[in-house]
Amino acid sequence: MAGSLAASAFFPSPGSSPAALAKSSKNTSGELPETLSVRGIVAKPNTPPASMQVKTKAQALPKVNGTKVNLKTSSSDKEDTVPYSSSKTFYNQLPDWSMLLAAVTTIFLAAEKQWTMLDWKPKRPDMLVDTFGFGRIIQDGMVFRQNFLIRSYEIGADRTASIETLMNHLQETALNHVKTAGLLGDGFGATQEMSKRNLIWVVSKIQLLVERYPSWEDMVQVDTWVASSGKNGMRRDWHIRDYNSGQTILRATSVWVTMNKNTRKLSKMPDEVRAEIGPHFNNDRSALTEEHSDKLAKPGRKGGDPATKQFIRKGLTPKWGDLDVNQHVNNVKYIGWILESAPISILEKHELASMTLEYRKECGRDSVLQSLTNVIGECTDGSPESAIQCSHLLQLESGTDIVKAHTKWRPKRAQGEGNTGLFPASSA
Helix, strand or coil, X not given: CHHHHHHHHHCCXXXXXXXXXXXXXXXXXXXXXXXXXXXXXXXXXXXXXXXXXXXXXXXXXXXXXXXXXXXXXXXXXXXXXXXXXXXXXXXXXXXXXXXXXXXXXXXHHHHHHHHHHCCCCCXXXXXXXXXXXXXXXXXXXXXXXXXXXXXXXXXXXXCEECHHHHHHHHHHHHHHHHHHCCCECCCCCCEHHHHHCCEEEEEXXXXXXXXXXXXXXXXXXXXXXXXXXXXXXXXXXXXXXXXXXXXXXXXXEEEEEEEECCCCCEECCCHHHHHHHHXXXXXXXXXXXXXXXXXXXXCCCCCCCCCEEEEEEEEECCCHHHECCCCCECHHHHHHHHHHCCCHHHHHHEEEEEEEEEECCCCCCCCCEEEEEEEECCCCCCCCCCCEEEEEEEEECXXXXXXXXXXXXXXXXXXXCCCCCCCCCCCC
């Protein structure tokens, strides 16, 4: 009985009228079945196979008084296309990525707005000053300024920066000054005109005064400038200050001359080089108000003066890392060699207050040197006024002088003074 009713719903008898069809198609509640609409017969959505559209037509048309009647109300010449509902797959179940991207962008913009509204202040404002250490030219192009942060590997046993660290800062600012001014050629600090003539700079004399030594994480500010020095020389001065307090740390002056890179002999300064660097001379300023121009006395062998003690360190040889791009020993390395012969009692209880160096001859990588130090006087009372003076000589073992120097030493501050708490003071 149920099978005959379903068949009569889809295939009406020839004698049935449209009204009868509509009446018979209604269920007991008076509603049309799901398989029938006002436009005709609709196929079930789940019956068609995959990737296939089902097209339906009435298999038989009812007749009224012998005439076929079409139940379609419009578009009689077109076939009804039943939309296909694809089956659920992994791709169809993925979320709408455009909505997810919009949500992420909204969150990012909101966080950025909140960050810009914060009143952020660093605990160490000096850490943001000249962050990359490039330096800049100030005072109408006459002075170059660069900041340095004292690193942990630049401090010594007394918790302060070593003299070699400060000397490296002097050398670095000198090279960066030439580069920033647009004068740097293809040599190590040489200008363009010097590079054309195979000339390089070599230092002949350095004098420095140290007021105090910076500690770990201190920010120092280095100013440097150049001036004329005779007919064939150039003077370069430095002034190092504490960035936060402005107190002087070190003042230094030096004299530089030109040397032929190939022959390794000193050369006169060409007019083209002087015309190139002349506009950058700042002759109205000097780091040291009173320069000791007298030549240093050569330390001799120990004489009859009982107050003079001599110390010798032999067998000093350059390493590959001690050479610079000009294939000679770096200027700062000489200072370390000079202090090799200083007695440990001075290094432990005193700090270097001043130094004057005269460079006599360059040193190669195959050289073997010896360091001589004559100590004049003893510091016994520990008062700030007492000091020790030393004369130094660095020479080849064959007897050729390389560097002569004179140093002054003052007593160090009391143990634990200025201690940050990171390094506990040694107990008695």
